[in-house]
Amino acid sequence: MHLTDILAHFLFYCSEGKRLKRAMVMLVIQLCLLLLSFRVSFASSTKSSVKFTCAGTKAKEADDLRKCVAKDLLLGWLLVINKTSVRLDEVRKNATVMAENAKKLRKEGSAALANATEVLSELSKNSEEALKVRKIINDINDTIAWANETERNLSEASNVTQEVERLTADGYGAVSRTVWHFTGDRYGDGYLKYGRAREMVEAIKPKQLECHKEVNVSKTLSDYAEKLNDFKMNLTEWKTGMLDKIQIAYNTTQNNMTTCLAVFTNDQSRVEQVMSAVRSALDRLVVSVKKVDAFLLQREKAQENITTANGSMKTMTTSMFDSLKQNGAALCDMLRRHEVLREKVQKMKEKSANASRNVGESIKKAGILRESVTATGARVQTAVDNIKALPQFAGFFSLNELPNSGNVTLAVEGMKKAGDALEHAVQRSGNANFSISKVDVDLANEDKELEEINNNLKKRLEEIDVGIDITTSDGCNGKLLNKIGTSTKEFL
Missing domain, CATH: 1.10.287 (Helix Hairpins)
Known part of the structure; x- marks a missing residue:
């Protein structure tokens, strides 16, 4: 139902002497239905299930513009996958270092616990000093328990190398297989890495056009991917936004009869593999970052507990020796x-x-x-x-x-x-x-x-x-x- 039909219904109710309130209710309902249908229509346009006839154009026979668009789109995919992979690897390295820090804190905590236990054995059971030492011992035990759990979490966060390689290999593989339709070059495991996959994409060479002047899909994707460097960025929001950007870039280029190619429209698994690789890597990144952030949040408190315990034991021991x-x-x-x-x-x-x-x-x-x-x-x-x-x-x-x-x-x-x-x-x-x-x-x-x-x-x-x-x-x-x-x- 169009907006004119809705207005006509509204005037009809008014002319028939119906209550104005009822007319307003009907108007609101019709407007909501209209907006709902608009949203469904828009959502459908962002899905990857585009069915266009690209005049049977094959990748090798594509004109310069189509090659430029394809090359730019593939570069954008590579940049996003690589950025996600690099960020996840950085988190992995940080998690490895922090796991060692957790071990160090646990060692310091164990030494402080032994010291406090020894001091407690020298004190009268119900003395004020003994009560203070027991409180310190409880705090140290909590810190050690936290360090043990944190070490396990950080070890899990740092043990993602194989998983990251598998996820990125899926994305790079989708890009490399697409490039093969343009160049005919065979690809092996080496093409499942960013550097080699990019060399393959760069091998798509239009005869006359300078692609960077024709399209900017890769820049759009790259600019948004760079936001991942902002550590204050909400990763869940970034993931949603990045996946939307990838889908929009795909639809924009492949819904256009002058830029689409059958290699994309006839086999949409390629974009789906790219998005799946990004989505899975980001999910893993979110989990790892949460574990790292949890450690950073509690590390100072844990270190403070140990430092306070050592200080208290030193003061108490000094007093005893004095x-x-x-x-x-x-x-x-x-x-x-x-x-x-x-x-x-x-x-x-x-x-x-x-x-x-x-x-x-x-x-x-x-x-x-x-x-x-x-x-x-x-x-x-x-x-x-x-x-x-x-x-x-x-x-x-x-x-x-x-x-x-x-x-x-x-x-x-x-x-x-x-x-x-x-x-x-x-x-x-x-x-x-x-x-x-x-x-x-x-x-x-x-x-x-x-x-x-x-x-x-x-x-x-x-x-x-x-x-x-x-x-x-x-x-x-x-x-x-x-x-x-x-x-x-x-x-x-």
Whole structure:
């Protein structure tokens, strides 16, 4: 139905008094049908199923214009196939390099995981540091899993050489077989490559016309194919547009009675093979590019996870070794002070031992002396008692008037004082012995505590593979701190 018929129907409805709304609805329906039929007609014109009689013109007998058109069309096909092949090969090479990068990331991740696991084994199970390390380990495991999957995807994307060669060979083969109708040259596997196939196309030589001035189909196709170099280009859109360009170029040249050739119109499998090769290669390209883009998108995050993990482990390990250095320095200082104290105490013990021996001898002598004094005092007291027992006659002197009577009294008192002094000396000697024994006990306890601290530090050093024996403060400063510093550098 033509547009005039639609308008006539519209006026008819209005003249019959029909509702305007119904008339408008009918008008819209008819217009839609018209547009639909137009689109179907247009789509049909873009299909490759063109059936024209080219006056039975054979390729070898074609005039210059037809040869120029055929040559230009075939060059355009070659350029599109080659551009697609080159782009896919570039992606393949990138995928190969990126697969190696994925392996490298996985290796770095595995090293970081081993480092984090080792640090975790040194931490208290429920400590804050242990929780942080577990979080880091989970992130590293995710990164390694991603690297494994990415490597597989990229390996698949890079393993397309044979497939690309097969697809392009189909396209180049279609071109080469078409050229044979013009030149009669035989072709083999070598003609399934871009360079050799192009030589064959260039061998189509019109007698007089300069083809580049007559047609530009190849330029149209080539210009659009070059858009594939734009990495921001949507590949699906490019594929659709490229296939449309190929079909339009074919229809434009082969729907024209002055440019068509039976070699094209009688066997449309050639253009279909070209389009199939381009379509399949592009489909493969889309898949490969998506895998490469996925890697590029996640690579920085994966590398950041590994770098962060290594940094965190380095910071935590440095902090652990710094703490160990501080504890080691404290132990060395404690050992130094203990050595000074032990030296002083040793001198005290020597003096105490001498004093103890002297006291012992003094006690022994005091005992003998006390016995002597006691015996002497007893004899003196007996003599005095005997004298007092004598009868006192008139005219005789009293006891107090005896010669040297004062000396006798003083002797008795002296004997008493000597006995008291001896008792006090013996008591002081006992106290001295008790003090010396107490000092010995304190020293023994301090030795035991220091030994326990030394053993704990030694065990800790052995856990981090810093084996060293500490016996003196000089050895502590000269060995422990240097050994810890060296081990820190090696560990980091």
